[in-house]
Amino acid sequence: MSQTTIRKLAELTNTPVERLLEQLAEAGMKFDGPDQVVTSTEKVKLLGFLRRTHGKEEKATESAPKQITLKRRKVQELTVGGGKSKATVAVEVRQKRTYVKRDAVEETESSERDDALRKLEESRQQQEAEENARLELERKRAEEAKQAEEEAKRRIEEEKKKAEAEEAERLAVAAAEPGRKALPAEGEEPVVVDAAAAAAKPKPEVRRREEERDARPARGRVTRERAPEKDDGPKRYVGGQLHLSAADRARRGANAGKRKGRRGAEPSRQGSGGAHGFSRPTAPVAREVAIGDTIVVSDLAQKLAIKGADVVKAMFKMGVMATINQAIDHDTAVLVVEELGHTAVRASGEDDVELALAAHAAAEQGDAQVRPPIVTIMGHVDHGKTSLLDYIRRTKVAGGEAGGITQHIGAYHVDTPKGTVSFLDTPGHAAFTSMRARGAKLTDIVVLVVAADDGVMPQTVEAVKHAKAAGVPLIVAVNKMDKPEANPDNVKQGLANHDVIPEDWGGDVPFVPVSAKAGTGIDDLIEAILLQAEVMELTAVTDGRAAGTVVESTLDKGRGPVATVLVQSGTLKKGDYLVCGIQYGRVRALFDEVGAQVDQAGPSIPVVVLGLSGVPDSGDDFVVVEDERLAKDVAQQREAKRRETRLVSKAGNRMEDVMAQMGQSEVQAQLNLVIKADVHGSVQALQEALEGLSNEMIKINVISSGVGGITESDATLAAASKAVVIGFNVRADATARKVIETSGVDLRYFSIIYDVIDQVKQVASGLLGVEIREEIIGIAEVRDVFRSSKFGAVAGSIVVEGVVKRSKPIRVLRDNVVVFEGELESLRRFKENVEEVKNGTECGIAVKAYNDVKPGDQIECFERIEVARTL
Structure with a gap:
């Protein structure tokens, strides 16, 4: 909500700005200009000063509260039912009383x-x-x-x-x-x-x-x-018409006389000259119509003062098909208005909240200070990007990734002896093009990792294009130099063909030979990064409200919406109000990349934020604001604009598109998909990759996508639209599985993105072959965790579904989300090693290379089987 400035207050009170500034100064409040904000307390103070100036006494009791509201909250527990269905229900009673001051x-x-x-x-x-x-x-x-x-x-x-x-x-x-004769005498006859x-x-x-x-x-x-007859005073008529003036009564009297004199002759109504006479306009009326980014056809017809059918007809003549309740974009509306003989103007006042947000952010500018560089690791899949970063961070993230490849952007900051560096690790698979483009836009320096034994590959070239489009400097890390078949000259030659010239060849791109496995060349790479950052003189405002970008987002069952953000200016603190795309909220907690809670984060530092109203989109900007009201207003306006834009994209059916659809073959099939994944970046990559497989024979249509586990609504939608449900590193809950089993919905779980693409590509291409499916054969629920000197964490579990076999791969699920995939190290029944444990039996499970098993987790045992595809 926009605050009141001195200029707005002067317009509301119909007072010149200079006079209002003088009155504020006389009341003891100094302001520098008319664009400063006036608070409610200052308004009350000015009002009291003006009342005293005009001789009115101020009430002494105005500051005292006139009424007091007391609230009481009482919680009781009631036991409902009996036997096994016995349950305890919490009953909350709220009371509210208001006491008003008697005087x-x-x-x-x-x-x-x-x-x-x-x-x-x-x-x-x-x-x-x-x-x-x-x-x-x-x-x-x-x-x-x-x-x-x-x-x-x-x-x-x-x-x-x-x-x-x-x-x-x-x-x-x-x-x-x-x-x-003379007059007769008295008594005589005349x-x-x-x-x-x-x-x-x-x-x-x-x-x-x-x-x-x-x-x-x-x-x-x-x-x-x-008898006098006047028009300027009240008249007393017994049977007259009081609402008529003298001229109207005279005119009606004359017409009545004409009707009596000539039967059947109608009096002429033209030129009556009455006060309420109607005169037809002599020329068409041209109006100025204010149009925003989008407008509904019925609202446009109302502004033009014509029927909605006429506007629809004009659009149909222009080749645009839309109903009266659909929204059209600004350009189409302008063409329609000009076609009908009116003038279109840009609607003002629609972006007042955005302008207030921009002014709010600009008011908090401070002194710029040196900040750490933001480095993005890019390159082809399996060239060692994450492994190189793991060596720098002294962790092993790549081992926990499904299939050994990164599925989403990872953000880290590393404190080295030579300085602090923030790293963004992007996936290298072809499906993650949007992720790599987003990482290049956030970064200051791009480190291109190329395997010395593999050379330049398609994703390597794509990363070079993204770096050049973003205008950021490039550093090439030639990895896997410890292998005997390493050929760094081949890498240099391949990159030189794409205008990436090494420094030793006379260019400006440093090439650093490294080995993520042996750890050689890491210090040289960090030194090259810090040297490039020193040349660039990277600075940012440290004090003030924070602003930055969302790197990745997900929905956690226990913590709610979770967003990984990269602070680019200011300091993000716990308790700040922020608006992030179409979401808003208050920062409840901040965590770093290792899960430790922090109180604040400065420029170039990635943190995990809790407390948003929903899951934001990856790549959305966030800004910290003063109060929750402004954040809510900005988020609601953005959501309304996005909804209108989505309606416009659905409603903008042109005749050419309709004719093209009519000309297509009627045998084109459609494959409907419902996609659910663990993070938003994976959802976006899957949707873009799968929709790109459409051809003239089959159309891939993603009818729904989202972050989090598969719910009952997703299963119901898939059953109604005959869609295939794809779960990427997520699982369906109990109610969703029940709907899927009863409705016969095709549900498929995946953990590697190219498995999804390969299977959908085979179906879309019409190729018959062997289909690899993952079939869950058993699920064990962890009841307690014990520590063993030989195996580490041992999960005391009970098999709740199917059978758990020692020779099969397993996954560890937490809140229906995959947290680890690997194999069993030990499966024991009491003290004996067993090959399998059946449903309803307790056992001890030790997961290989994973010691973070917690009570309540589920250990899923599955097997990959080959199924012959049939028509």
């Missing part, structure tokens, strides 16, 4: 009550204000209606007076015209002078009713005409 509760309740009362008072005041505004509006409307009514009455009076005046004038004009005028004159009763009728509707009509 804190009262303060919280008081603050909540005050807040509720304040909100209630504000609501009441707002209601009173709205009610007063409504009453005032009603009063104004009543006054306006009263004024309108008085105005209507006044107009009626004026019209009445005007009508009376017009009537009097008309009568006067009629009296003055000829042919009319005499009509003019018939037309008399017909037009209304009667008094009719005129009075007409005036009353005109006065009644005029009063109401005037009231409606003078």
Whole structure:
């Protein structure tokens, strides 16, 4: 998780960086720049200073805890069942209680009550204000209606007076015209002078009713005409639509009038000009789409604001077949976005954790000091690489290797009188190309071991190429000089053909004749290594957090994930938090190459690390970080990216690939394999070597691979996919063996890599011949270990399966992992030597050249048999 800097804090608080630095300085905290980290304590201190500056008192009880949580853990043992099935079960009871400070509760309740009362008072005041505004509006409307009514009455009076005046004038004009009599006297009937005028004159009763009728509707009509209509205040309508504005009501009223005036005529909706009117865009919208390393097709469609089917269609036109739920890489996504008329930009913020990790590692740089050189021993198989290293280390590692060849990288450091040197021993078999390449990248100097009696071989040439690709100096050790058929000139001539020129021939590569068996020339070789290291001036930072590379990794049943790492800078200590590829953890223990526990390891020193969350890949870099949170975030982000990349590789089906698969013969067979090995390097080498055997007739498919013993899930997967299970220096547990026996899975154990390759190559090539299999004939379990002056460690054992024979080879298993392979030195029943011991019988077993047998180990007796292969 990234920490908060002064710049980020200024952005969050909307404060200029300079002003924030001044406030921090006034609060007594000095910072050199805006990129420094601000801790939580410094933030609280700054907040208290600002509160005091603005006149707010700081609570004295803020530093005191407001609540206390007490936890109680109680473990009891219960006995379940009876008889032979009797078992003891541990029952754990956990209790958790939280005590809250009373004044804190009262303060919280008081603050909540005050807040509720304040909100209630504000609501009441707002209601009173709205009610007063409504009453005032009603009063104004009543006054306006009263004024309108008085105005209507006044107009009626004026019209009445005007009508009376017009009537009097008309009568006067009629009296003055000829042919009319004077007005009749009282009690006499009127005499009509003019018939037309008399017909037009209304009667008094009719005129009075007409005036009353005109006065009644005029009063109401005037009231409606003078009623005010405003948009800026609350309105009281009985049947109106309150959500409409005056313009909308006018528009709807006009449309309603049109519908009444013309039946069937639809009002035009174009150009309505309403507040919520929809207008079609006049041009296509071009968007900027942020794309990371990978993106799911549905997420890309959402960013483009189009349907997912349209994106799939565009990809199909480009020749890429993917569904809506599959992930595509960055380049493909950019092409799709540009094809659809948009702009693609690189997504920012995805590598914030990696940038924080890089900044975290860069902040711990110190002074560089001289460090020991890292030397990699390379060469062809059986040319004496491990034997040469054994003589330097005064040990015998090569004798314990299966078949006499190294199966994985070994890392050692040797303290010689002339200085300390770290050695990496790489395997020489052709299948371990990746291991040799990884060893060349880690090293400072490459020592190429060439047998004087054998000359330059294919793996010798490959080692030269790896050294040149890594750009490291080369020292040639011409081994086996004690043999009479040794010919060092032949070695020099063969290497000169590959641009490796000896110093005595005018070149720059020293050739040192040595003999790993006799021990001659070893001091000259070490002196040449230290001289080359002095010329190179190798330095590294000693103080600070460590960084380096994983040399090898494995899964131990008792200790968990185990990684052999090579420290390249800094000092790795017990208790450090580190991130290693997609794994992280805390260093629980450190061991050197002989198994002794150490507290720390400096530059160029290989150590074994315990405490990781999983088995890292060989070649992964590791970095020590400050806390576990940052390590976990980096590991999770890397794992997510790796998973997305794996999904992209599976989803990127192009039409060309589909057509090529359709054009292949339908008779191509597939051989599914499940590979389990003791170390990760062997898994990687086996997978690469076996998949490289595929041809047009048969395809080798490794459906699963891993480190550790064969488990039930591996056996179930093999049974479901009809795969062959290959165990390389590992064994299946009891549940896995049961699944294998019931399902008929083909399980094969190997300890030498070329035996695996040879058998798979024979099947892949379709050759029929003799197949060499290893059949386990008996297993003995070690109950106790006794010491004998003649035989050393004698294992008191009982045969649990089959029969143990004296003449057959054996292997010593510890936690289902092979720790030794050899032969029996003695097999006794009581005090008598016997040739075989059957199932259920106790015996004493002495293993030849191996004295590290422990109680709980299993001694496996096997035999190699030849089985005729059938179709």
